[in-house]
Amino acid sequence: MSKKEQELSLETVLEVIGENKKLIPTKNATVQPVALMRLGLFLPSLKRKGKDTGNINIDASKELQSLELARAEGYTDIRISGPRLSMETDFKVWVGIILAFSKYGLNGNTVELPFSEFATFCGYLPKDKDKSLRTRLADSLARLRGTTIRLSSESDKQGVVSGLLSRGKWDEVKDTMVLIADESLWELYQFDRQVLIQMFILRQLANKGTAQALYTFLESLPEKPIPLSFARIKRRLMLTSPNNQQNRVINKAIDELKAVGYLDGDVVKRDGEWHLLIASRTPRPDIKTVPGGYKADKKNQDEDE
Incomplete structure (x- = not known):
């Protein structure tokens, strides 16, 4: 097995705890709450x-x-x-946060770990771990910290405001990262219904934010979903380009998901609206069938999302 195949090989992530099966994140797979995937929290970057x-x-x-x-x-x-x-950076950092709390945060709401380890959790290679990456991760933590979750009663007389991340701190001298979560929203990290997001598929889709976002959305759907209208996909991805361009971007993303071996389906027109008919989804496709593998091809990066 080549070094690249070793890096991308999948590990078993189902661990039996008591009588319940729970999805445990590893370096090759992460667990995300179904709700966050369906809501469209992580989106393609806008050009x-x-x-x-x-x-x-x-x-x-x-x-x-x-x-x-x-x-x-x-x-x-x-x-x-x-x-x-963004799917391209912020989702990676959110994955890193999930992995960090999975490994170190079982007994509290605060974790501290080396920056290099956190960067690895986010999916970055050793050659990427420089000062510019620190800045990118710090900017991403600020965006995640700035994402608020507001809960209120029907009369709006009671409520609370929290966020995806309560606090993030980094120390370049000590080379450490400190992450603090809101304990009252711990279920966002360990939700009842969870989906497994395979990291190697996201790596295969590097610089293809629309395909990445569509992948996470499709993974959150039931086993046999109804035909998926392009209108619903556009709402989920929050695309802003002209309608015809949006259709082209979605079709391109569908083709990219087929190319990595994840999606089998057809695009058909019904009552004047394009729909994706999903025949099957393969969460663990054989990566040996995917040419090019791990490399990020910026030439194929989405032009307008």
Whole structure:
């Protein structure tokens, strides 16, 4: 087996704890709450930035109504707002946070670890771990810290404001990262219903933010989903380009998911609307069938998302 194949080989991530099976993140796979994947929290980067495209405001009342905090306090209105989070960087950092808490945060809401280890959790290679990466990760932590989760009662007389990350701290001299989570929202890190996001597929889709975002969305859907309209995909990806360009971007992303061996399906037109008919999804495709593998090809990067 070549070195590259060793880096991308999958590990078993199902671990039996008591009578329940839980998904445990590893360096090759991560666990993400279904709700966050369906909500469209992590999106393709915009190449053409227009008015009001830099921020998101999502009604998450339905998806997060089962949070213990919401049920205990009677909060029925749950909204997520903040800067637009990218698949290319912010999702990687969120994955790193999930992995860090999975390994070190079982007994508290604070973890401290070497910067190099955190960067590895985020999927970066040793050659990438320089000062510029520290700046990128710091900027991403700021965006994640700036993503607020507001829970309030129907009358809006009671409420609480929190976020994806309570606090992030880095020390270049000590070469450490400190991450602090809001304990009341711990379920965001260990949700009841979870999906497994295979890291090697995201690596195969490097610099293809639309395909990455579409992949995480499709992985969150039921086993046999109904035909998926392009209109629904556009809402999920929050695309801002002209409609015809959006259709081309979505079709390109679908083709890229087919190329890595994940998706089998067809695009058909029904009642004047394009739909994706999903025949099957392969969460663990054989990576040996994927030419080019791990390399990020900037020439094929999405031109307008």
